[in-house]
Amino acid sequence: MDDNPMNIGIERRGTVLTAIWHVITILLGSGVLALAWSFAQLGWVAGPIVLVSMAALTYFTSALLADCYRYPDPVTGTVNPEYIDAVRCYLGPRNVFWCGFIQYASIWATLLGYTIT
Known part of the structure; x- marks a missing residue:
């Protein structure tokens, strides 16, 4: 931990493996189970377009949120x-x-x- 007062009492124990397992369980739990229904409702043209659009939107918002973790500098800034x-x-x-x-x-x-x- 750095000397930042925002880090006092926060212990991070996650690893890359636990993050991967969280993503897999989320994708299997909702994405895969709802995928067939989504395609049936939207069709073979609109279904993939909406699916790729939502993936791009999720990536964009995740990148924005990750950039906000430290303020104002991404390396030495205050942790949020x-x-x-x-x-x-x-x-x-x-x-x-x-x-x-x-x-x-x-x-x-x-x-x-x-x-x-």
């Missing part, structure tokens, strides 16, 4: 261990409530979608 901390650094304290609300609403909507699936 939570989404709300990154919002506070980049957008200021006024926008914390609304960005947090939208993020948690998105998480609950995803939870509902996975539960239905």
Whole structure:
């Protein structure tokens, strides 16, 4: 750990292997099971287009979130261990409530979608 006060009490025990297993279980749990239904609903033309579009959007938003982990410099900047901390650094304290609300609403909507699936 570095001397950053944001790292006090945070112990990271994840490895590349645990990250890979998390991604595999997520893809098998929702993506593969819903893939046949998605293609049946959208067809063979729109299905792959939507699938590739959603993959690109997911990659883009993941890259943005990863870039927000340290502020303002990606190597020596302050660590933002939570989404709300990154919002506070980049957008200021006024926008914390609304960005947090939208993020948690998105998480609950995803939870509902996975539960239905």
